[in-house]
Amino acid sequence: MIKFLLLIMMSLLVFNSHSFAFQVTPNWNAKLEKEITIECSEPTQCLEICDEEKSCTVKEDTCTNCLGSDVFLTFIFNEMGRVIQNNQSAILASEVIDLIKSGFFTTINSKSVYNHVDSYNSLSLRRKFRSLCSDSTQYPLVFISQDNRNRKLDEILFVQCDNGFYQLEIDYNQDTLREDNYPLY
């Protein structure tokens, strides 16, 4: 039993140590369909997705109401790096694979077609996205889940930095600078 647990832990460690090399790149193909290309660090990863060993290209279904002035998308592009923060919890590649396999996801970065709040790939937008990664990732890629029935954006999940995937969270907890000033009362 102990041996079995050790084996599982070892395999997780190995898997995780390679997860940084698992890379997702968004693209629009010649048919103007959105897709992502996945470079796998382990052959099993890509085999799980597309029966290939090194890389897969998967269609990313467009999200409902993403071209427009959707309030959630405005929030995302406005609050990226401020309310939306990297909580430094690493995400396993397997979680990313599961999401991709489900087909209900949307990826965005500063070059996103869905950005309606700022100019295309603007400096301020690049800064916001880059603040999500502690390394100097040029184009952090944010993953958002889709509602699995109507394909509307659902939940902000994680970000892909050069050194791996990290969980994103909506954090409204801010500083209270004069908190200690109240013993007077």
Added chain:
Amino acid sequence: MLLKLVSIFLLSISISASWKKPISADTFLNINELQFKNRSSCAKESKRPTASAFVILNNIDIGKGMYRLAKFTGQNPKEIVTEGIIQYRLSVIELIKLIHHKLINRELPLLKSSLEDKNIPSRYREIMESCSTLDYCYELDDYLSDVWKVSQQDDRDNKFQEVDSFDKYNFLPNKVFSRKELKKSGTPDLSCHTLKKFGPLQAHLYGTKPDAETFNKIANTILNKDEYLSDCSDVNTKGDIKSVAFQLDIRHLKNNSFLKKHTWKNYGFDYWNSLKIYFSWAWRNAPEVRPMAGHFYDLFKSVAIEDSLFFVSNGCGSLTNPTCNSDFLNLQSIKEFAKQSYVREATELDIMSDVVKGPATTILDDVFTDVNTDILDLKDSKTAGDWVNRFRNNLTNTRLIYKRKLLQGLTFFNVLTESKHTDSIKHEVSHAFLMASSAGNDSIQLQRLYALCSEFNYAHHPEFGFLIDKLSILKDEKSIDVLGANFSKGKISKFYDLYKNIADIVINECSSVDQRKVWNDDFKYKKESYNKWYISEVLKSEIESESYDNVKSLWENDKTSFLNWKKDDSFDGVVCYDGIHCARQTLKTIIDLYNVATYSQSLWSFNQEVKAPSIFNPYAERTACKVYDPWYRTKSIIFNLVTDLAQAALVNINRGVVYTRFDLEPGKVTSFRQLVKDGKIEYSTDYTPQRIRTALITDFGPLLGVPCSISLSGKRELNYGTYRFGGVSVRSCLENERNILTVNSASDPGQTDSSSVNGCVACSLDFESVATSVTKFSPLGSVYYGVRALFRFIGGISDKNNFPRSWETDLNKVAATARAYGEIPKKCVRKLRRGEACLPDKCSESVFDEIQGLFKSSVTNMDRVGNRIALKVAGCEEVIEFNTRRKDRDMRNNLDQCQLSSRVKIPASCRRLLK
């Protein structure tokens, strides 16, 4: 033989000289008759479904997406955007046509617009009832998918039964459309034009009773029709890339006289309801859209189509059956965005005010508004695209303002909730009061405290609070939660509770201090210290608020704050500088969220359907809410007179709430307030009637001519005396010798008047706007009402708009008349107003309809010799002849009535023009 030759010779001479302006160009228009209506008739018509609509399509969202896509893929943005937008426009029109054909061919069932109808299929009813309270109706998607699949198959009748319990009443019956006409004509039953310019072809939107000048303008426009419209397939982006307008006309309705279209009356609303629901679903899900969209399919699918596309009634008829509920009032308020004056007058519009009153205010404020006098400023736009752009810009910019309020509001409350410092706010405010008494009269802090107490007393005081009822609606409000569902950790009800908690604290703090110590007699408050919402709402002033600058100058002294954004040490990072700031921001923010909740349905689409307002008929909502009644105008005048005069009496004698109960037989005309009371206003089913009633009465009181809910009491224990804040200067109860209320305005307490009624007075409404009638409880009040009553009465009976009148004009007959006479003579005006042709030869005139109905292009010339009519049609140079026979003699008009007996000669070159 010789006779025949002579006859033909004579005909060819006469045809060349018969019509004065036989322009050979084809001017045939496949457009419905124009329905000219005065106010009352237009109000009536709102209850009928229209057969003509505009389709307004905003291309900005899709255009922005395409631009970014081109940038991403390294393609030429201009080319991609232009190509994509043309494809987008074509796809929208093609899908509308597809759904239309499926509906009229009974390949798709009608989706009933009212669940109160009989014959609602059980599954459909269940879905619509259960989904009315849900954010998104997945079951409706499933249902539409099932129905659509059957529509693509043979043996539909049986298969439809597997989907739902449909019967024959769930499909458009044959009797709605003239099948014979459809078969014979071969012309589309849904006529579609791209509008280049609004003009005389929409003359019914510019004026009521058409005259010779109107008809001449229409005729000239028809002769140059290419400048005004083109076929729907012409969607090039030369006109305007940002938006486009189409005109849809449903043709070949049986009984082609509008007033007799009983069948369309019964099915029209269901038709439009079906079109807007099917469209919304099919745009994203129907396989037929893929070939329409080509390689832009993925992009098109992701467009928020319900925010980009509107069906708008072309005239007085409606696309949505008008009902007096918040959904419809919000829908109708969209028309404000189309007005030229929107930006100029934005600050005066309710939707742009700091504390909104809601869309119902407009209809009560302006009951007898204009209609059919170019109310949406079509003439100010060079092109139809310009007009649509203005509409789109105003809508988009207003939505942007509201979106900012929503996002900032939800973020603020989330941050405040997470900080868990409500108690600290209490400490901060207490401390500020403590310190303030030692501060000089000129200190910023003293001003801020004064503003804090004024603002909260105005909003939340248990007796005077003007906003209590309004804001409490947020407890059950859903739209904010739907809009913020993915990023707000708290619900609006929770934020309202937080606000209420803080407001109670502030009210308590403000009332517990000795105000005369804090603000002694040398203290002078600065109006600029108030927040902007208070300045505009209470002071009715445009002075600039200094509250932001005041906080900034305090912050610059110590560079600390009560609540701050992480990693942002600048002033921009300050959420709340101190407790006063936090409390005032909380109040300002909850008001912002209240504003968003009030107008969210106008600005966002919550339902899975395309919006379809009657923007050219402001009487749709007035009639639905019985604010205006097209039938009982005379009764209405008397009603106003009676209620006003009675009110005048009540103002003097009644202690307590001055609300009257009046209703007149036949009972159609009544006050909005009465309808609220009787539960006839469906404002929202989510709220208890009592609470809505209270809120509406509070809100609509002044608009109904009732100045406010006035309570008179001489009791001292009410203890209103200590309030010094604007609008509540009722010290009277504490000082018996001066127990007089005189409120000239919220910001300007007036001189006392010893002749007024003694007592303590609480008026829960805006003092400024009703100042003239609330000033004193003296005979002046009744004079005010008495004068107004007489004024209304005189104004009412001299108003010619309120007796229903309507006129109908056939565009092709106007063109024929203009050709025949060179221009429209005055003698023809009456006939054209009746939808008839007016030609020099009476026999030709009586068969014009029949003849024009045979050809695809316009009749350009016509004459009669004996019993034979010769004519020409556009596109064929040769003469076409018909035999006629005498039908009867119209003794009344002394006209020769003919009918066609046979075709004598249709030259080969003209046969292609036959339908």
